[in-house]
Structure formats: C-alpha cells, structure tokens
Amino acid sequence: MLLPAGILQLQLHVEPMSTRPEVRAIGTALREEWGSRAGIVELLSARTGWVSEFQAFAAILQYVVPGDLPDREARALAGRTRAVYLPSVGALANGALLAGATRAPLRESMEQPALAAQAVLHLTHELAGHGALAENTAMGRSHERAARRKDAVSLACRCLPLAESLAAADDAFGRESERWATFAEGWSRWITHRLRPRLAARLPHLGEQLLSARPSLSQAAQDEQSRALIRRLAACGSSDPQAFAAAWRQAVGPSPDARLIRASGLALFDELEALGGPEACLQAVHDCCSDADGIAPHLLILQRVQERLSRVH
C-alpha cells in the first residue's frame, strides 16, 4: 500500500488486505449493486490495509487530521475510529481497536468470525461510502488536485475540526467540512446497510454475523431524533446557505454530536430512498458532488424532503 510520504516516514507497518476474500467481496458486492454507474466501480482498485498496532493508527490520525493533535487526543480519537479512508491511498482498518487490544495481527484477527464481520462492515463503510465520495466525485477530486491533502482527508474522514482550530483554519474548508459530514455519513451508512445481504452471500462463513448486526436501541432513538431534526430544518424553509447553516447550528447545538451527524445523515438517505428508491440516493450523490467548488448538499436533499413532507401533510 502506498502511503503518503509523511506517514511512511513514521515507519508504520500496514498489512495489505486487498487480496483477501473479505475485501474482494466488498468490490464484488458493489459491482453487483451498481454496475459501472456513477463511477463507483472505480473504487474496486482502492487499496485496503490493516493496522495492527493501536499506537500506529493513532499516529496516522495525528498526521492526517487538521490542526495539531496532541498524543493523548490522537489516541482518544483512534479509540473511536475503527477504520478510515485516506483519499488516493485507500482504507485502513484499525485492527487493534476492532480486536480490543493494543496489538492485533491481521491473520489471527480475521479467524474470529465476529471480528472479521465487523471489519468487513467497517471497510465497506469506508470504501463504498467515503471512498466513493472522495475518489469518484468532482468535489472529492478537487481537493486532491489542489494538493490540500489534509482537507481532502478531512472531508473523506468526515472530520469536523475543533472550534478553535477552525478559526485559524481555512474558512472555506471549515464550512465545507461542516456541510459535508452529515451527507457523507448518511451515504456511507446507507450503502453499507444496503450491501449487507450481498456481502453475506459472498462470505457465507460470516453471513450470520454480517446480517445480525443491528442498530442498538439507543441508535434507533438517535435516528428518531434526527428525523425530528430534519423536520425542524425543513420548517426553516430557506434556500440561503447561511440561513440554513444557522438553522443547522441551532438545531444540533454548538458542538454537534457525531452520533447525531451519522443518524441525521442516514435519515436523509432513508427519506431519499422512500422518495425515489435506491436510484434517488445514487442520483443525490451525483448531483451533490458534481460541483467542484462544493454546493451545500443539504439544500438539495432538504428541498426533496420538503417536497415529500408537503405531500404527506
């Protein structure tokens, strides 16, 4: 796996996974689901790796996340991040965290069905979700072309910077990452759930685990909250990006919760699917990411949700 020079200098060991059946199944499931539409098939060449040392994964995050991340906070972040997608590099699984140990070699870990299934789902989320947006959309590629690696990584990683560092960071990047996070998480979660049956068919020895992982009750409650949030946002009825951003901040509070971001993102795509089926979700990705300068993806989705709500009520 070709890592950015800065990461290579850290001399971290990444075990390649691209030839493993679990990762090949992700590519096959994607091809079966979408064919060559929307350029998603390009993802099949994406590289995938396993980071067995927890400290190594923390060091990678420290390198890619914008701002100066102290060691202990990099470790805390690594403790919540089971996998990450690095644009033009590939997906990295945080093997140690998945296994709940400070060190977890690939071969031994993948022999455990429950752990292997979790790894497959996380990597699907990264490759088919964030990878698709980072590599196959004009928005994702524009950052890569501009050599703004950290910005591109942050968008792909759906990382929201600290409020303090945001002030010092590129304003445009800050605004974009804020708008992007919900959309990217929503797409990634939705596509992962959608691919589950195909993954289970391709990996019968993991089938039960792949299909049985269900959102917890607390997650279901979060989803319900996020639907309420969308309705509140829809009620603001503004097409002005600044007005929308203000409504968004008011709705989620000054410090947006990552779980709420994910849940509301999934709710957006659920609404889209209810509106126009799976094709509508794919079309939304195409529409929202076709502008290299970045449009506010929420606005488009919001518009559709508003239309649906107006028909319902």
Place this chain on the structure above:
Amino acid sequence: MNADSILRELAQMARPVSASAAMRPPGPGCLTAAQMRQLAGGGPTPEATLLCLTEHVPRCDRCWSLVCVVLGEDTAPDPEADGAIDRALRRQVARLPEAPAQAMERSLLTLVLQWLPGPDAAQPLMAGAFADEDETPPMRLLVEERDLPLRLRLTSPEGTPRFAELILSAEDGSGSLRLQADSAGIATFRGPAGAYLCRVEGYGGPLLRREEG
C-alpha cells in the same frame, strides 16, 4: 482467615489421600507449584491461594492429596499415605518445575487506558466508521474459571491511574459490579466466570487489552 486456620478445618475432612491423584497434572483452578511452595514454606499467603484452599482444594483429589503430603502431620491421617509415599510425594513437589511465566501471568490482565481523564479539552469530531455502536465500545472480557481470581491492572502511557473504579457488566444482563483499583492500579475480580463488558468510571477513551511477554 489465614492459611493455618483453613488447613486445620481441612484436616477435619475424612477424605483419603491418593498418591496417583497427587501425581496428576494440574487442572483448571488447581494449586500451582509456586502456591504449594508458599504453603510449605509458611509466611503470608496470597489471597488467591487462600481462595483456592477454601473453594478448590476440598473438591479436588489432586490438590487435596498434595496438601496433605506437603503439610504432613497437620492433616488427616490416611493408611495409604505411609512413609514411602509421603517421601516420594515430597520429592515430587520439590521437583515441580517453576510455572512458566505465561501461566503465572494468566491471572494478571493489563488494561491500557489510552487517554486519561483530565482537564476537559475539546476534540475534533470524527463521525465514526460503521456506526452501529457507541463512540468507544466497552472492552469485552471473557473470564474463565481457571483465571479466577483475576487481577486487572490499569495502566496508561501517562502512568498508572490510581484508585480508579472498574465497572464490569455481565453480558447476559444479570448484573454489574464495581472494583476499586489500589494505588498500583490493580483491581481483583473474584468471579463468577463469564463474559463481561468492562469500562472505567469517568473515562471515555479507549480501553484495550495488552498481552504480556
């Protein structure tokens, strides 16, 4: 309760001593060679050994026979345990190899806190990967009977967190219990065996298991 008083109670048991049983290899929960030496040598007895004496030895032929032989006249007389057997068993105990380091460490599990609670600092948000779980999953701890009593040592790259409180919740929902770590960061879990979800009070960061050796 000390080892002597436990042994006096054990001596009241009318249970035969078997040379062949004493020669058997140790099973789960059996006294280790080091524990036998501790008992034979007198002096302070660790809690783990006391627990083994009260809970395991009375129902294990192997350990019961070994204890009887090693402690000699303090235990119940048995016609089988004549002088020859007694001497043979004493030699056997003396020759017991040192337990391998791995076996000795099995009852000590090191849990690493990768971020200690401290002054609250804002952190960048990363909407996690596949998100069916909480931000930081509690660590799953599978405890077998032979691991008990299990010592859990808390450590972190910044040092040993003192007097931390560990919370172990049974995975089957049957309940939870709290363990207080001492000044060396060690908490002792006495069971029952089973699967537990483990977290540290007031700590929201990752908690990982570190293999020793």
